[in-house]
Amino acid sequence: FQVFKIEVLMSGRKHFVEKRYSEFHALHKKLKKFIRTPEIPSKHVRNWVPKVLEQRRQGLELYLQTVILENEELPKLFLDFLNIRHVPTLPKAESCGSFDETESEESSKLSHQPVLLFLRDPYVLPKAN
Numbered sequence: 001f002q003v004f005k006i007e008v009l010m011s012g013r014k015h016f017v018e019k020r021y022s023e024f025h026a027l028h029k030k031l032k033k034f035i036r037t038p039e040i041p042s043k044h045v046r047n048w049v050p051k052v053l054e055q056r057r058q059g060l061e062l063y064l065q066t067v068i069l070e071n072e073e074l075p076k077l078f079l080d081f082l083n084i085r086h087v088p089t090l091p092k093a094e095s096c097g098s099f100d101e102t103e104s105e106e107s108s109k110l111s112h113q114p115v116l117l118f119l120r121d122p123y124v125l126p127k128a129n
Contacts, residue, residue, distance in 0.1 A: 017083045027081050034075050038066040
C-alpha cells in the first residue's frame with residue numbers, strides 16, 4: 001500500500017504526518033457531515049502507474065488546501081487528522097496580517113519598513129547633457 005507524507009507548517013513549526021488513501025477517504029466521509037468539502041481524488045486507481053499516483057498525490061494536496069482555505073474554523077477531526085494539537089486563537093484574517101482601514105491601537109503598532117528606499121528609479125540613468 002502507498003503512504004502519503006504530509007508536511008504541516010503552523011506558526012513557524014513543521015511536522016510530518018503519514019496517511020494512507022483510505023484514511024483520507026474516511027476523513028472525507030466524516031467532514032461531509034459538517035462542512036462543504038471539495039472533490040476527493042478517485043478511490044480506484046491502478047497503483048503501479050507513477051503518473052496516476054502523482055495525480056492522486058496532487059489531488060489530495062489540493063483537497064487539504066481547499067478545506068483550509070474555505071473554512072473559517074476547521075473541524076476538530078480535520079485538525080486531529082493533521083496531528084494539530086494547538087490552534088492559534090487569532091482568526092484567519094488577522095493571522096494573515098490584514099486589518100481594517102481604520103487604525104485601531106493594535107494596528108498602529110504594525111509597521112512595515114522598506115528593505116531599500118530609492119528616491120529615484122535606480123534603473124533609469126540620468127539624461128546626459
